[in-house]
Amino acid sequence: MIQLKINNIELSVPEKTTILNAARMNNINIPTLCYYPDLGLQSDCRICVVEIDGQKGLATSCSTKVREGMVVKTNSPRVLNARKTITELILSNHDANCTACPKNLKCELQSLANKLGIDQNRFEPVLRVKPIDTSNPSLIRNPNRCIKCGRCIDVCKNVQGMNVLELMGRGHDAEITPAYGRFLSDESCTYCGQCASVCPVGAIIENDETDRVWKQLHDKDKTTIVQVAPAVRVSLGEALGLPIGSIVTGKLVTALKLLGFHYVFDTDFTADLTIIEEGHELLHRVTNNGVLPMITSCCPGWINYAEQRYPSILSHISTCKSPQQMFGALAKTYFTKIIQKEPKDVIVVSIMPCTAKKYEAKRDEMKSDGIHQDVDIVLTTRELSKMLDQMGVDFAKLDETPFDNPFGITTGAAAIFGATGGVMEAALRTVYEVVNHQPLESIELTEVRGLDGIKETSVELGGNVYRFAVAHSLSNAKTLVDQVSNGTSPYTFIEIMCCPGGCIGGGGQPYGTIQKTRRDRIEATYLLDQSMPLRKSHESPAVKEIYRAFLGEPLGELSHKLLHTHYHSRQHT
Amino acid sequence: MDLTQLLAQYPHEENRLIDLLLDIQKQKNNHFISEQEIQMVAKHIGVSEAKVCSVISFYTLLSFHPRGRYVIQICRDIPCHINHSASIVGTLEQLLGIQMGQTTQNGLFSLEYSSCLGHCDAPPSMRIDGRTYVHLTPDKVKAIISEYRGRTP
Numbered sequence A: 001m002i003q004l005k006i007n008n009i010e011l012s013v014p015e016k017t018t019i020l021n022a023a024r025m026n027n028i029n030i031p032t033l034c035y036y037p038d039l040g041l042q043s044d045c046r047i048c049v050v051e052i053d054g055q056k057g058l059a060t061s062c063s064t065k066v067r068e069g070m071v072v073k074t075n076s077p078r079v080l081n082a083r084k085t086i087t088e089l090i091l092s093n094h095d096a097n098c099t100a101c102p103k104n105l106k107c108e109l110q111s112l113a114n115k116l117g118i119d120q121n122r123f124e125p126v127l128r129v130k131p132i133d134t135s136n137p138s139l140i141r142n143p144n145r146c147i148k149c150g151r152c153i154d155v156c157k158n159v160q161g162m163n164v165l166e167l168m169g170r171g172h173d174a175e176i177t178p179a180y181g182r183f184l185s186d187e188s189c190t191y192c193g194q195c196a197s198v199c200p201v202g203a204i205i206e207n208d209e210t211d212r213v214w215k216q217l218h219d220k221d222k223t224t225i226v227q228v229a230p231a232v233r234v235s236l237g238e239a240l241g242l243p244i245g246s247i248v249t250g251k252l253v254t255a256l257k258l259l260g261f262h263y264v265f266d267t268d269f270t271a272d273l274t275i276i277e278e279g280h281e282l283l284h285r286v287t288n289n290g291v292l293p294m295i296t297s298c299c300p301g302w303i304n305y306a307e308q309r310y311p312s313i314l315s316h317i318s319t320c321k322s323p324q325q326m327f328g329a330l331a332k333t334y335f336t337k338i339i340q341k342e343p344k345d346v347i348v349v350s351i352m353p354c355t356a357k358k359y360e361a362k363r364d365e366m367k368s369d370g371i372h373q374d375v376d377i378v379l380t381t382r383e384l385s386k387m388l389d390q391m392g393v394d395f396a397k398l399d400e401t402p403f404d405n406p407f408g409i410t411t412g413a414a415a416i417f418g419a420t421g422g423v424m425e426a427a428l429r430t431v432y433e434v435v436n437h438q439p440l441e442s443i444e445l446t447e448v449r450g451l452d453g454i455k456e457t458s459v460e461l462g463g464n465v466y467r468f469a470v471a472h473s474l475s476n477a478k479t480l481v482d483q484v485s486n487g488t489s490p491y492t493f494i495e496i497m498c499c500p501g502g503c504i505g506g507g508g509q510p511y512g513t514i515q516k517t518r519r520d521r522i523e524a525t526y527l528l529d530q531s532m533p534l535r536k537s538h539e540s541p542a543v544k545e546i547y548r549a550f551l552g553e554p555l556g557e558l559s560h561k562l563l564h565t566h567y568h569s570r571q572h573t
Numbered sequence B: 001m002d003l004t005q006l007l008a009q010y011p012h013e014e015n016r017l018i019d020l021l022l023d024i025q026k027q028k029n030n031h032f033i034s035e036q037e038i039q040m041v042a043k044h045i046g047v048s049e050a051k052v053c054s055v056i057s058f059y060t061l062l063s064f065h066p067r068g069r070y071v072i073q074i075c076r077d078i079p080c081h082i083n084h085s086a087s088i089v090g091t092l093e094q095l096l097g098i099q100m101g102q103t104t105q106n107g108l109f110s111l112e113y114s115s116c117l118g119h120c121d122a123p124p125s126m127r128i129d130g131r132t133y134v135h136l137t138p139d140k141v142k143a144i145i146s147e148y149r150g151r152t153p
Helices: A019-025 A077-092 A108-115 A151-159 A194-198 A210-217 A230-234 A249-259 A267-287 A300-309 A311-316 A323-338 A356-361 A381-391 A412-418 A422-436 A474-485 A515-531 A541-551 A557-563 B003-008 B014-026 B035-045 B049-058 B078-082 B085-096 B138-150
Strands: A002-006 A009-013 A049-052 A071-073 A139-141 A166-168 A175-177 A204-206 A223-228 A263-266 A346-352 A377-380 A454-461 A464-472 A493-497 B070-075 B109-114 B126-128 B131-133
Touching: A002 A019, A009 A019, A049 A077, A077 A108, A151 A194, A151 A474, A166 B049, A194 A204, A210 A346, A210 A377, A210 A381, A223 A249, A223 A267, A223 A323, A230 A249, A230 A267, A230 A381, A230 A412, A230 A515, A249 A263, A249 A381, A263 A267, A263 A323, A267 A323, A267 A412, A267 A422, A267 A541, A267 A557, A300 A311, A300 A356, A300 A474, A311 A474, A323 A346, A323 A356, A323 A541, A323 A557, A346 A356, A346 A381, A356 A377, A377 A381, A412 A422, A412 A515, A422 A454, A422 A464, A422 A493, A454 A474, A464 A474, A474 A493, A541 A557, B003 B014, B003 B035, B014 B035, B014 B049, B035 B049, B070 B085, B078 B085, B085 B109, B085 B138, B126 B138
Parallel strands: A002 A071, A223 A263, A223 A346, A346 A377, A464 A493, B070 B109
Antiparallel strands: A002 A009, A049 A071, A139 A204, A166 A175, A454 A464, B070 B126, B126 B131
């Protein structure tokens, strides 16, 4: 242990602790801007500077380790003045029209300026206005708000292994952009939105479509349907003042009804359906010498990655549409018939933890009638929380309402789709039973749970042992995909989720997601599974009913038409 | 030497990126790195194109855009500035008939600023084609330029 003094308080902290963490462990708050707990150290912004006795210059506390006998001041006049000056300089090169920014009141720079008591800026504005990147349906990049903290570069490069964004130029001309200063749509961006989830300001944000939803909700000629992804019910609460990991399914349904949606359905229903279709596809591939390993297709960030970077392995990806798109296809065919409406008069909105889902919904092949998109508008968890704020709902006090039918009865297998390993576990619960005619010894496949980057398990099916693997975040996915690409993959089935932790850590989830948040949301996910009366997709009465009343059989003609899709190479260079 | 041959001489290591980029530029009379070259370098080194662009954008020695046969870089740091580098810039602009950041029509000269050239003891300074000139005066600049004009490129 190291003994040191911060602000005259004697502290004892483990070796190699940074001054910042030593202070925080002892309830001394040092403000930061570029620092983000899970990302690499940067000491870029210099907001966290402190004064160390015997040292001439101020030191960045995020990157300076404690030393024996160190005497640190985190709030001396010199420190406070430096922080204020740095913040003013950042603000002078920032589009600080806060009320015209979607991050208003959620912005770390704004909050810092407020805490430092900046009520005017001594420096003249020097911002040179640059074009805003609105090239894609998922993310908006506004360089005029960027403060060059580098978090987006770090997450894109080190978590996702993509490195789409980089710092270009130097000094006052520096800008964070894709290669050649191009737009995100010109580069191999997967639209995962991890950059948006760590951006401290409003420089990278999801394409906000809340106004479009409000408009549809108030259009008397439209029937509005909403579907909610598995991961949203364990994260939305955080954005509305409840503790992290709160399960808010019932309140969420009530809130969506209050917003005015005619039908509130559960994407978990099509998650169960995905398991039936994907499970049968896997068995078909195994028994018919098909392309193996098969890889999951639920995650649009992963699909974008594969289409752009690994076109040679596209035949390995399950042809199943994602649960979002299966839902859209059924809503605009089966359900419109039930309610006797035309697809043009029905609006399907999804609430997703994801920014890439916005892109997926707009894909050309996602039109069951050939004209209208199956899913019209995708909102992230953050956008939904914004709509609820706008409506003035006291979310915590809402009653609980069940989902509407016919897409409301679901199983625990669908509930765990949101956590990394969940799709694999759900699939094996069903596939094992279909093949071996007896249930898994333990329904909970703990080997594929948790936050290890790559997880694997093996399961006996029909007398043969098969290996299965799970990866989350694209840098981990790359390891498994490289094996597939060079023919050395030992697995039969692989689950890939683009975001760290799976969808519960998606790019559209409430701000402030760190490893602890992911863990809490995952814990809530498995609690939810445990609490469900049905925990295997093939036991879902709603799934049985849709095959009986509409689809016929898994992998049948109608399934093929509505629930399956194809992929194409979109390699940029 | 074509690019493939040049790349073959470099290991797939990120720490050789700058050397490689400088080498590519040196092979070309117009001293720049094209998009196609960036793509090939990125692939060879095993980094993203954005990373290569970032490195090129950081160093004044490296350029995305075609430049003249002789690239004239004038130090814009403080010791040169207070020793009247502005008058050197003025003389060069007048002599060559171009502004800073431009290239002469005949493709012979480009004018750009550089960060410190390491000759703060002898300001103002500039660099042409890898050679540094110090203690500059307008007359000295005129002589240097006519000497370059006289060379057969």
